Amino acid sequence: MDFWTLFTIFCLSCFIGYFVVWGVTPALHSPLMSVSNAISGIIIIGALITAGNSELSFSKILSLCAIFFASINIFGGFAISQRMLSLFKKKEKK
Amino acid sequence: MPWYLSLSSICSAIMFIMAIRGLASPKTARQGNILGIIGMIIAITATIALPQINDRLLPLAIMIIGGITGIKIAAKVQMTSLPQLIAVFNGFGGLSAVLISLAEIISGSDKRIDNSIGIIIGAIAFSGSMIAFGKLQGIITAKSIKFKAQHSLNLILSLLILSMTIIFIHSHSVNLFYWIAAITVILGILLVLPIGGADMPVIISILNSYSGWAAVGIGFSLNNTLLIIVGSIVGASGAILSYIMVKAMNRSLLNVIMGGLNNSDSAQKQSIEQKLAKTGNPQDAAFIMENANKIIIVPGYGMAVAQAQYALKEMADILQNRYHAEVKYAIHPVAGRMPGHMNVLLAEANVPYENVFAMEDINREFATADVAYVIGANDITNPIAKTDSSSPIYGMPVLDVEKAKTVFFVKRSLASGYSGVENPLFFADNTLMLYGDAKQVTEQIISALENS
Numbered sequence: 001m002d003f004w005t006l007f008t009i010f011c012l013s014c015f016i017g018y019f020v021v022w023g024v025t026p027a028l029h030s031p032l033m034s035v036s037n038a039i040s041g042i043i044i045i046g047a048l049i050t051a052g053n054s055e056l057s058f059s060k061i062l063s064l065c066a067i068f069f070a071s072i073n074i075f076g077g078f079a080i081s082q083r084m085l086s087l088f089k090k091k092e093k094k
Numbered sequence: 095m096p097w098y099l100s101l102s103s104i105c106s107a108i109m110f111i112m113a114i115r116g117l118a119s120p121k122t123a124r125q126g127n128i129l130g131i132i133g134m135i136i137a138i139t140a141t142i143a144l145p146q147i148n149d150r151l152l153p154l155a156i157m158i159i160g161g162i163t164g165i166k167i168a169a170k171v172q173m174t175s176l177p178q179l180i181a182v183f184n185g186f187g188g189l190s191a192v193l194i195s196l197a198e199i200i201s202g203s204d205k206r207i208d209n210s211i212g213i214i215i216g217a218i219a220f221s222g223s224m225i226a227f228g229k230l231q232g233i234i235t236a237k238s239i240k241f242k243a244q245h246s247l248n249l250i251l252s253l254l255i256l257s258m259t260i261i262f263i264h265s266h267s268v269n270l271f272y273w274i275a276a277i278t279v280i281l282g283i284l285l286v287l288p289i290g291g292a293d294m295p296v297i298i299s300i301l302n303s304y305s306g307w308a309a310v311g312i313g314f315s316l317n318n319t320l321l322i323i324v325g326s327i328v329g330a331s332g333a334i335l336s337y338i339m340v341k342a343m344n345r346s347l348l349n350v351i352m353g354g355l356n357n358s359d360s361a362q363k364q365s366i367e368q369k370l371a372k373t374g375n376p377q378d379a380a381f382i383m384e385n386a387n388k389i390i391i392v393p394g395y396g397m398a399v400a401q402a403q404y405a406l407k408e409m410a411d412i413l414q415n416r417y418h419a420e421v422k423y424a425i426h427p428v429a430g431r432m433p434g435h436m437n438v439l440l441a442e443a444n445v446p447y448e449n450v451f452a453m454e455d456i457n458r459e460f461a462t463a464d465v466a467y468v469i470g471a472n473d474i475t476n477p478i479a480k481t482d483s484s485s486p487i488y489g490m491p492v493l494d495v496e497k498a499k500t501v502f503f504v505k506r507s508l509a510s511g512y513s514g515v516e517n518p519l520f521f522a523d524n525t526l527m528l529y530g531d532a533k534q535v536t537e538q539i540i541s542a543l544e545n546s
Contacts, residue, residue: 001317010310013323016111017330024117026338026427026452029434030176031127032117032331033302037183039110039130040328043190043309044157045141046316050197052147059201060149066193067153068160069186074134076164077183080176081127083168087441088120 031084038077044070102140103320109133110324114331120447137320173442174398177298177432178230184301185223191216191308192275198315199271206263208315212308213271214255214278219304221282226297229289230431236291244288245352251281285351292395292473292511294431296339296350303332335433342427342453344479344490371508374526376535380542382500382526383413386464388420390456392493393436394429396470396505400532403443406469409536410445412543422459423450424493426474457494466498470532472511477519487515501525504535 024032044067051063109129116126138157142150164183171179195213203209228234255277262270289297306328313321340347383389391410397403410421423445429436440450460466468475479490495501496519503520505527510516519525528535 001319003314006314006317006319006322009319010314010322010326013326014330016323017114017327018334020111020114020327021331021334023115025119026425027434027437027447027450028117028120028123029335029338030180030432030438031123031434032114033180033298033335033433034176034183035113035117035127035130036302036306036328036331037180037187039113039134039324040187040305040309041190042106042110042134042137042321042324043187043194043312045137046194046312046318046321047190047197048138048141048147048153049144049316050194050201051153052144052149053201054148057201059197062193062197062200064153064156066190066197067156069193070190071157071160072164072167073183073186073190074164075161076168076179078127078131078134079165079168080171080179080183081130082124084173084176084438084441085120085124085127087173087438088447089124 028085028088031081031088034077034081034084038074038081041070041074041077044074096144099140099144102136103318103323106133106137106320107323109136110327114327173438174401175231176435176438177294177430178227180432181223181227181230181298181301184298184305185220185227187305188216188219188221188223188301188308191305191312192220194312195315196271196275199268203315204266205315206266208311209271210259210262210274211311212315213275213311214259215304215311216308217275217278218282218285219301219308221279222286222297222304223301225283225286226289226294226301229286229291230294234287238290239287244284248281248284251277251284255281288352289350291431292428293343293350295428295433295435296336296343296347298432299332299335299339300347300351301332303329303336306330306332339428339433342491344487371520371527372523372525374502374528376528376538377542378526379502379528380539380546383419383465383467383539384417384543384546386413386417386419386500388459388463389413389422389465389467390460390463390495390498391421391423392466392468392471392475392495393423393425393440394469394471394474395431395435397532398430398435398439398470400470400534402469402531402533402536403439403445405533405536405540407440407443407445409540409543412540416543421449422456424453424456424460425450426453426471426491426493429471429474453491453493460494460497463498464500466495466501467504468495468502469504469536472503472505472517473515475519476511476515476517478515478517485515495519496522496524499524502528504528504530504532506530 047066113130116122309325
């Protein structure tokens with residue numbers, strides 16, 4: 001893909017982000033941070049690609065470390081979000 | 095790119111957008127989070143299925159180890175320590191960006207501009223978040239750490255990084271790339287050190303934003319649309335949150351980043367009138383609240399520190415059930431150490447979210463309230479922000495607690511808040527100070543309410 005295609009996608013995504021985030025209720029700003037944190041762990045797919053090489057090299061070791069940290073980010077981020085959001089859920093029974 | 099990768103990318107991107115969209119209301123938020131998880135599973139599965147991936151076992155094993163670590167941390171952490179946790183996770187996001195950029199450059203990628211962006215933003219997000227964590231956790235002093243020539247040093251380092259990056263782009267020297275990473279890590283530390291405790295909501299949001307932009311940089315370098323889409327949404331989210339926080343303090347982003355209010359100057363100008371603040375005891379407070387029809391509770395960081403949210407909820411329950419009072423909660427946008435911190439703590443104590451209001455929704459109700467119960471908060475109620483144009487907090491939107499018939503301040507002392515500005519409300523005729531630990535004072539009120 002050429003630069004301008006990627007750049008177009010980038011600009012449009014910024015707009016989507018802008019409008020979606022303004023729609024988030026202030027009461028859920030903490031979960032917003034943890035959810036966005038978790039999904040920013042998507043860079044793990046970059047690490048998976050660079051670690052996909054079968055030969056062991058320094059570059060591969062770095063990528064494996066990246067996978068480790070990014071997956072803490074992803075799993076931990078979604079887990080803490082779920083925990084927080086379940087707190088907001090309980091009250092609906094009342 | 096195989097077709098299934100394109101298809102899965104767009105699916106994941108939509109799921110992630112829906113995950114954030116779900117946060118528009120507590121009712122849809124959990125569903126949204128599940129969609130986010132599904133989106134992540136799709137993206138990872140499709141990537142692993144790529145034909146050019148030769149090694150799948152080791153990366154997957156490491157992912158599982160990391161995943162279990164993350165889930166364990168998330169399950170153990172106390173809700174009061176949420177800001178620290180977010181800071182650490184953020185830092186890990188930045189660190190992975192750094193590692194991926196390094197790995198790519200070492201393995202001979204020619205996307206030098208994109209990887210430079212990834213590594214610089216990632217490194218700042220990493221080291222900055224670690225310092226933020228240290229400050230929130232109390233390992234490093236939460237106070238603003240300033241020294242001479244700080245700004246010039248930061249400027250020199252920034253220029254150094256910039257020029258090194260330009261040389262790197264033209265030379266492709268891997269060693270230079272290591273140096274860029276190292277110096278940027280130092281810059282990240284220096285940038286966060288001068289940020290004081292109450293400015294943490296802003297800085298955490300900014301760092302959150304950075305980890306998104308770092309993902310964008312890596313997305314460009316790998317030609318990966320999903321990384322670009324997700325990265326920009328995360329970047330926008332952090333940017334908007336920091337804008338909201340900065341606005342709620344009537345400050346500029348630059349002012350926060352430069353190390354905040356100039357406390358020493360403003361504090362000494364305060365009138366040294368020896369006024370007397372009226373001190374009450376929990377029994378007085380209980381008596382007044384028994385006869386109140388409408389009570390508004392204003393929590394601040396002090397409530398979080400004292401873990402007083404459960405006691406607060408118990409007190410509210412007694413007032414509602416036994417004395418038929420209307421109890422509401424008023425949340426200032428920058429109360430606590432991260433955006434939405436107070437809401438989570440109150441939700442943890444089972445306070446119904448229908449009773450918790452944002453500042454602009456409840457501010458006019460103080461005029462009809464009998465009691466404002468300010469617990470562990472100070473600056474966000476200071477009426478000087480509305481009247482005194484020479485005050486450093488002038489123009490900051492505040493909660494109009496002084497309009498309530500009686501104002502209780504649960505505080506350890508008369509000391510001024512983070513801004514260093516004295517709060518004249520302490521000396522107002524309708525104010526009663528309740529000195530002590532937020533939780534203990536509230537518990538004493540509860541027992542007084544129960545015994546009457």
